[in-house]
Amino acid sequence: MDDLIPQQLDARRLLCPMPVIRTQNRIKDMRTGEILEVTCTDPGALSDIPTWCRINGHRVIDTETVDDEIKIRIEVDGGQ
Amino acid sequence: MLATKVIIDQGIHVEGINFFTGFCVEGHTHAIRNKDRKREKRNNSLWVAEQLGIKLHIIDVIEEYKDVLLNPKHGYGANMNPCLDCKGFMVGKAREWMEENGFDFIITGEVIGQRPMSQRKQTMPIIAEESGAHDRLLRPLCAQNLPLTLPEREGWVDREAMLDFSGRSRKPQMALAEKFNFDDYAQPAGGCCFLTDAAYSIKLKDMWTHRGTRDYELDDIMMLKVGRHLRPRPNFKIIIGREDGENRFLEGYRKLFTHLRATDHNGPLALLDGSFDDDDIQLAARIVARYGQGRDAKKVDIEIKQQDREAYQISVQPMPNEEIPKTWMI
Numbered sequence: 316m317d318d319l320i321p322q323q324l325d326a327r328r329l330l331c332p333m334p335v336i337r338t339q340n341r342i343k344d345m346r347t348g349e350i351l352e353v354t355c356t357d358p359g360a361l362s363d364i365p366t367w368c369r370i371n372g373h374r375v376i377d378t379e380t381v382d383d384e385i386k387i388r389i390e391v392d393g394g395q
Numbered sequence: 396m397l398a399t400k401v402i403i404d405q406g407i408h409v410e411g412i413n414f415f416t417g418f419c420v421e422g423h424t425h426a427i428r429n430k431d432r433k434r435e436k437r438n439n440s441l442w443v444a445e446q447l448g449i450k451l452h453i454i455d456v457i458e459e460y461k462d463v464l465l466n467p468k469h470g471y472g473a474n475m476n477p478c479l480d481c482k483g484f485m486v487g488k489a490r491e492w493m494e495e496n497g498f499d500f501i502i503t504g505e506v507i508g509q510r511p512m513s514q515r516k517q518t519m520p521i522i523a524e525e526s527g528a529h530d531r532l533l534r535p536l537c538a539q540n541l542p543l544t545l546p547e548r549e550g551w552v553d554r555e556a557m558l559d560f561s562g563r564s565r566k567p568q569m570a571l572a573e574k575f576n577f578d579d580y581a582q583p584a585g586g587c588c589f590l591t592d593a594a595y596s597i598k599l600k601d602m603w604t605h606r607g608t609r610d611y612e613l614d615d616i617m618m619l620k621v622g623r624h625l626r627p628r629p630n631f632k633i634i635i636g637r638e639d640g641e642n643r644f645l646e647g648y649r650k651l652f653t654h655l656r657a658t659d660h661n662g663p664l665a666l667l668d669g670s671f672d673d674d675d676i677q678l679a680a681r682i683v684a685r686y687g688q689g690r691d692a693k694k695v696d697i698e699i700k701q702q703d704r705e706a707y708q709i710s711v712q713p714m715p716n717e718e719i720p721k722t723w724m725i
Contacts, residue, residue: 333455335438363438370444
């Protein structure tokens, strides 16, 4: 599953909850098992997006912070 | 959180909705100021949903909310807060969501008399009516003080299990939280909307007055929260970062605004908003120099970058503090 080419979402410069909203709206149009990679700069996203994923049944595969950029990879419906 | 728990305990499936207007405090403040970067970063609505084990839908209503703020039928509170219109709008959006997603009724955590404008006994029916929710709007924390609603009449919820809270005291809510073993919850008593903040409201009105139009974009209302705002002349204002976190935030707007920064001393980034000529820029540069480490120097070099020009540099005398009138501060 993790080998799928992830879809990209650029949420840089957006402050929470906008990265969560953009993630939520994008995932609405994705299928089970697809991967979304969200790039953000708000450190709040590192807490908010995984929380949103947990309560909505998606799985955070991993997160990575390089300089001021955060990447969060999510498997759609992977938490159910 | 309490109202939801009361309904969940009746065996009813509940999902949460959180609206983002652009004026929500917690959403903005996570990332900007350095002193806030070390604080625990928690979106309270997400945190509450996780504690309760319910789904949460965060809905962007920034565009639609403009009409609520600009044309409130019921007016404003102490500042620019259109609380009653806001409540009616949000319950109305919740009703739309309920209809689109096959839910049966809406609950809110409102309590009669809790807030002076939007949570009075007289305003409760106004919200129910203007939102179009009518008797599908249930307030579990004070339902026993209000007429029967559809979920109570139909027996979907037990009215006897609803509560009869009223008044400004939050002691009954705190007691209920203890009963539910909630030892952590979002701080009560507002503070979650910039429109209730006097200083923010003044900046918002200043922006409208000097632009000659009552309108805004998300970037506008974000920037009102950041930096020191000075209006030395009616035609322009200066936004000056107060610390590194704010300077970093303002850097994201450099392509949209003329910006200034000292090159021979450490100092803040400043953006100019409005229309200005070379004399205005000279004045702005002196002010910006005053807020940097060169404030006591005879001259400070300031780089200016305008959208349609190459960056250039001028050398200015920092403006002494006593020459900056308080009336310039917005």
